[in-house]
Amino acid sequence: MPGDLHNHTTYSDGSVPVARLPLMAARVGLDAMAISDHDTLRSVQYAYDHPVQDGVKLIPATELTGYDYERQHRVHLLAYWPDPESEALRRHCDIMRQRRNECCLQSARELEAIFPQFRTEQALEYARDSGVLYKSGIMQALRELGLADSIYGERYHELFGWNPRGRVLHSPEYIPVREVLATARAAGAVVVFAHPTVYKSMPLLRELVREGMVDGIEIDHPSNSPEDKAECAALCGQYHLIHTGGTDFHGANHKKVYPVGTCTTPDDQIARIEELARKRRR
Template sequence: MICDLHCHTTLSDGSLGIEDVIAQAKRMNIDWLSITDHDTMASFSRADVLGERAGVKILHGVELSAWDKARNSKVHILCYAPSKPNRLEGLCLKSCEIRKECSKEMIEKVMENFPITQESILKRTTASKSIFKQHIMRALIDYGYALEFYGDLDRELFNPKNGSCYVEREYPDVNFVIDLIHTAKGVAVMAHPAQYDNIELLEELARNGKIDGVEVGHFSADKKCRSELSAIAKKYGLIETGGSDFHGLYNKVPTHLGSEVTTKENLDRILKLAASMK
């Protein structure tokens, strides 16, 4: 059984729509797919219909933005199978607004240095619930200022530490986000801890019984990191997931649907835990 529990569409910062993503999952013989767009659950009903038509089982998912206040760093939490998703709508709207505010400031900074228009950026966001850095880079590529999304210009403009046009604000506190996921009767899994250096936070949350699982299978984690994450998962009885984090044209590294997977055992644990919360 092939289970890819992390991918994105044009509803957030992916380049392919729900239809294309599910069609590709079918071609890849993926049995279970979770579309986990950032801070939006708009895929749920459409994915159910298209998944059933294609013979791909859909696990409802959303990747929620959060903030580790103790370490002043970003953290992403995957929420799976919330039976009361309406309880997450306010959080999603708030996080999308935070991202839009940051992106609009970044767009203004970019336009001060490059003769591109706001329209050239926004036309790439028509399906998205927010505005992402990738949409800005797409416009810069369209007009010949770069050849790639994650090259020298991206680092110059959008490096989180010293990018000349980078803007970031705090998202809702991670503990609040996890509590809200559980209020929505969903399963809370920390996404790619290596990407934002969240391993210390992961162990803290696990020790306090706050988090349900951790994404071990992700391109950002090397062999040593995966071993460390698995050890933490085993120590605290966490579910171990994996997913491609597919974004299509906007991928950070070459990655395709099904390139990272969740085992059937761990999928069953998610389904069982979600069912027990109803």
């Protein structure tokens, strides 16, 4: 049976605790799952500590964030089977945790001046598992107070939107994408370029594929366009890259929700990831 190789929990900006996800996967007939929380080793360590849970094999993973400064957009890279003791990877996660917290704590302080009902401490309750305050945690607190009717609705765009710029938006400085790729490789990870349609990343992806900088592409994803899927499949065939699928599950913390197992990775591609990871650990 296939596996869902892209999922988020309360270890980052998802709404569901990590221990509940494997059973979700088992109930839809999956044999494998990667819990790939943003820029953290918590999801990685959980999988190493629980290699099989509820009959589902857990693949250690994290989704690393970088930035393409030439084209001015974020980039997400799925790193499978990284070494959790890697100094470079630990440093990356520490930097991103600090920068995200600085930005969202500043946003929260500004929100206290806008909404007298709101307190930063309430939003921080949603950061207990991750150690990071995300915008989704702030929005969960606002929804509880009756100040927002959803996580990513009109209130979110008013406060955190890009264009027009949100009233309290503060964005962290992201690490250049090639530095992030070097960090993932230093940790021995198998690197898959995530959802290229989301950040209009096809020009960058073409470059990285030609340079041999990625091991695979996430083709089956709810947000990928048919055109990008077709080109990504062709790139995987031409360059012998791994092709994966993942739901990008966030529980309730998503503009359009999808259940675990919506998008999956075939068994043979999971085997390729594992074989490559073993070679890099030797």
